[in-house]
Amino acid sequence: MTVSYDNSKIVFDGIKAAGIRSVSALPETWLGLLLQRAEADPDVRLIQVAKEEEAIGVAAGAYLAGEPHLLLMQNHGFLAAINGIVSLAQLYSIPLCMLIALRGHWGEPYPWHTRGGIVTEPVLRALNIPFEYARDPKTVGRQIREAWTFSQSSLSPVALLLTRDLMED
Amino acid sequence: MKRAECIGMLYPELEDKVVVTIMGACAQELYDLGHRDNFFYLQHAMGLASSMGLGLALSLPDERVVVLDGDGSVLMNLGTLATIARYRPANLVHVIFDNGSLLSTGGFDSHTTAGITDLAAIARGAGIEHVRAVASVVDFGEAVIEAFERPDLSVIVAKVAAVGPNHYGMDLQLPENAFRFRRWIRQRRP
Numbered sequence: 001m002t003v004s005y006d007n008s009k010i011v012f013d014g015i016k017a018a019g020i021r022s023v024s025a026l027p028e029t030w031l032g033l034l035l036q037r038a039e040a041d042p043d044v045r046l047i048q049v050a051k052e053e054e055a056i057g058v059a060a061g062a063y064l065a066g067e068p069h070l071l072l073m074q075n076h077g078f079l080a081a082i083n084g085i086v087s088l089a090q091l092y093s094i095p096l097c098m099l100i101a102l103r104g105h106w107g108e109p110y111p112w113h114t115r116g117g118i119v120t121e122p123v124l125r126a127l128n129i130p131f132e133y134a135r136d137p138k139t140v141g142r143q144i145r146e147a148w149t150f151s152q153s154s155l156s157p158v159a160l161l162l163t164r165d166l167m168e169d
Numbered sequence: 170m171k172r173a174e175c176i177g178m179l180y181p182e183l184e185d186k187v188v189v190t191i192m193g194a195c196a197q198e199l200y201d202l203g204h205r206d207n208f209f210y211l212q213h214a215m216g217l218a219s220s221m222g223l224g225l226a227l228s229l230p231d232e233r234v235v236v237l238d239g240d241g242s243v244l245m246n247l248g249t250l251a252t253i254a255r256y257r258p259a260n261l262v263h264v265i266f267d268n269g270s271l272l273s274t275g276g277f278d279s280h281t282t283a284g285i286t287d288l289a290a291i292a293r294g295a296g297i298e299h300v301r302a303v304a305s306v307v308d309f310g311e312a313v314i315e316a317f318e319r320p321d322l323s324v325i326v327a328k329v330a331a332v333g334p335n336h337y338g339m340d341l342q343l344p345e346n347a348f349r350f351r352r353w354i355r356q357r358r359p
Binding site: 022024045047048049050051053054055056057058059060061062063064065066067069083084087088091092093094155 | 187189209211212213214216217218219220221222223224225226227228229246248249251252255256343344346347348350351354355358
């Protein structure tokens, strides 16, 4: 299995089409090609963090500054960022538009990803974070735009889960 | 020296700056001098004030961003110093009040107590060029003036006593703080 070059481009084009000007991220395999595009694109600022919870602070700062910002992370990074999501974003009504690589789910061959994959959806539900699964390259662009719009209108964290169907060939 | 003295000295300089403080004593001491809409008090999510400062500074290159941080918060997010060093926003001044104590949560010693952990050395090791460690009000004032004049990232580690205010409370709801802070920034943009 390899990361989908075509669909990584489609997701990145979707991020740009949604009007995003900066992206914070921690590199992970499925996001690699996307991050390369972000790094090479003069219209998008990529801020690479050391741990995902930092990105919640960076995203909050960008939002308060009025800059359209999106977070890219693996689901284990989402799990590592929960206190920031709850006690900064939700506490202060600060929106977050999160694209989360859903590792450790259907078709996962690596044991180390599985626990995080199994709990991702229940944790999103427990945190009252609206989410959708992105599986189809034909609709993912619209899903990104809608996730962005909803985060801004609801002043809430919103998650779009990038699945294996979308991210691997 | 006391943190309140440092904040008191800094206060007149903060009128036109984008300011983020950590929770507890630091937030209260700034608030008690008189709230302004350009002050954001991060009353939870310890460690993220500096990350917010980074996001603000990169997004607002024409504004001066000031983070009032503490040793306990920085120790919870040491990676932030490396991330800030990497992106090196020229308009960010990161002040770390090091009282060697988790004062707002019961006064337990932090790792910086008795010189065990040196935050200024960590900041330098993370790759931040302009780091100044100060222990007197005069040196603090000088370091702040230098930092505001310097068109580059600055970190000031200020050794302060582990004392805080004798009361806590603000007439400001947390989302209200965020809404007004965001509006203050927006109204200054062309």
